[in-house]
Amino acid sequence: MKIATWNVNSIRTRKDQVWQWLQTNEIDILCLQETKVIDKDFPRSGFEELGYNIYIYGQKAYNGVAIFSKTPLDAVHFGFSDILNTEPSQNFDEQKRVLTGIINGIAIVNLYVPNGSSIDSDKYNYKLNWLNHLKDYLKLLLTQTEKICICGDFNIALEDIDIHNPKGRENHIMASDAERQALQSILELGFKDGFRKFTPEGGHFSWWDYRQASFRRNTGWRIDTHYLTLPLHEVASSSIIDKTPRTWEQPSDHTPVILTVEMP
DNA sequence: ATGGCCGTAACCTACGGA
Numbered sequence: 001m002k003i004a005t006w007n008v009n010s011i012r013t014r015k016d017q018v019w020q021w022l023q024t025n026e027i028d029i030l031c032l033q034e035t036k037v038i039d040k041d042f043p044r045s046g047f048e049e050l051g052y053n054i055y056i057y058g059q060k061a062y063n064g065v066a067i068f069s070k071t072p073l074d075a076v077h078f079g080f081s082d083i084l085n086t087e088p089s090q091n092f093d094e095q096k097r098v099l100t101g102i103i104n105g106i107a108i109v110n111l112y113v114p115n116g117s118s119i120d121s122d123k124y125n126y127k128l129n130w131l132n133h134l135k136d137y138l139k140l141l142l143t144q145t146e147k148i149c150i151c152g153d154f155n156i157a158l159e160d161i162d163i164h165n166p167k168g169r170e171n172h173i174m175a176s177d178a179e180r181q182a183l184q185s186i187l188e189l190g191f192k193d194g195f196r197k198f199t200p201e202g203g204h205f206s207w208w209d210y211r212q213a214s215f216r217r218n219t220g221w222r223i224d225t226h227y228l229t230l231p232l233h234e235v236a237s238s239s240i241i242d243k244t245p246r247t248w249e250q251p252s253d254h255t256p257v258i259l260t261v262e263m264p
Numbered sequence: 265a266t267g268g269c270c271g272t273a274a275c276c277t278a279c280g281g282a
Contacts, residue, residue, distance in 0.1 A: 009281085010271055034281085036272070061272050062280070115282055118266090123280090155282070174282060209282065210269035221282075253270075253282080 001263050003029045003108065005151040005224055006245075007207070007254035011035040011066065014252055015043045021245055021256065022050055028070050029103070031110035033153045035064035042066070057099045065099040065110050065152070073101035084137045092133050100141070104263070106232065107145050109138070111152035116173045124173065127155070131182040138189055142229075149261075150191065151226040153207075153254065156183045158193075161202025162222035174223060191227035194259045195239040206241050207254045215246055226259040235262045 004027045008014040011032060022030065035042065035058050042056045053072045057079065058064035067073070077083050077100040079093035097112040111134070116127035141148060156179045160166035169175035187193075195204075205220025214220060228236060238260040246255040 013271065034271095115280075117280080117282085153282095172282090207282070212268065214269095223282080250270090 001028045002026060002258055002260050003031070003149060003151065003226065004256050004258045005031045005033070005110070005153075005226065006256035007033040007112070007153040007224060007252060009034050009252040009254065010037070011064075012037055012041070012043060013250070015046065017245055017248055017251070019046050019050070021242075022047070022052075022068075025242070025258070027068075027258070029101070029108055030068040031099075031108065031151050032066040032068070033064075033097075033110070033112035035066050036061055037064060055099065055101060057096045059096045063096045063112055065096060065112055067099055067101050067108065067110055069101060069103065071103060073103050075102040076100070077102075080133060080137050084133075084140055086136060088133050089129065092130055097130075098134075098137070102145075105145055106147040106149065107141055109141070109148060109150040109152075111150060111154065113153060113155045115155050116179070118173050119171060119176050119178075128178055128182050131179075131186065135186045135189065138186060142189060146229055147232050148191070148229045149194075149226055149232055149259070151224075151257075151259070153224050154183065155223055156180060157221050157223055158183060159202075162205075164203075164205065164219040164221070174221060187227060190229050192230065192233045194226040194228050194233065194236050195222075195241070195257065197233065197236055198239055204241055206257055208246065210253050224254055224257050226257070228259075228261075232261055235264075236260065237262050
C-alpha cells in the first residue's frame, strides 16, 4: 500500500498537476494539505474518475486537508474534537488542519501543522499549543489502534541534516528547540520516521522557498514526512521524495513524499 | 536589508506562508 503526502498550496491551482501525478504513480492513499478551498468548491470530479473516494475538510482561503483513497475508508474523523472530547484551552478546529481516516485497522492521520510565522509571534505559541493538543489526540488514538501513520506538512525540521544550512536555526521558525522538542515528545509516544528508515543521510528535502531560486540551488528543508508506530514501521518497504512535480511549471513549493508499506 | 515569490481575497494592496 502506497501512502503519499503532498502540500499542494491550493488544490484549485494545482488540480491538473495532482491529477497528472496520480496518473503516473500508483497511489492508494493521498493526503493533501493547504487545499485552501471550502468543501463545496473542492474539485472532486477528475479525481473521482480516477477511482478515488474523496474526503475533505476545508475552509476559505487558508489551511484545509483532504484524503483520497482508492478503497473507501472505514471511518473518518474531522478535526481534533471529532474524537477528542477534552476541552482544549482554545478551539483548535477553527483552522482545518486534521483529518483522520481508518482503513484495515490502520489510522491515517493527515496533518497540516501550523507554520508559526516567527519565534517571537503569537502564532509561534499557537503552534506549540497545537502540537501539545495533537499529542493528547494521538494518545487517545493509540488506545484504539496500535497501527498509526501520521503524515503531512509538519513545518518542523527535526534534525540539522533536514536543513540545507542549519546555521542560525535556533532562532528560525521550523527549527527552534521548542518546536523540535514538542515534536520529539509526540514521537516518544512510539513513532518513527518512515523516510529515515531507508535514507539516513542529509541533503534530502521536501520544500523549497519560491524565492532565491531555492529549488535550482537545492536550498531546501525536509518538513513533510510519515511517522509510523512500530508495527507499521516494521513493514515499511520504501519511502521516497518525488522531486518531479517541483520541476513543473507553476508548482507547489512542496513536493510529494511516498511511503510503501507491505500489508499482510 | 525583516525583502525576495506565490495564492487568496478583493481590490490595485494585505495577509499568510516557511
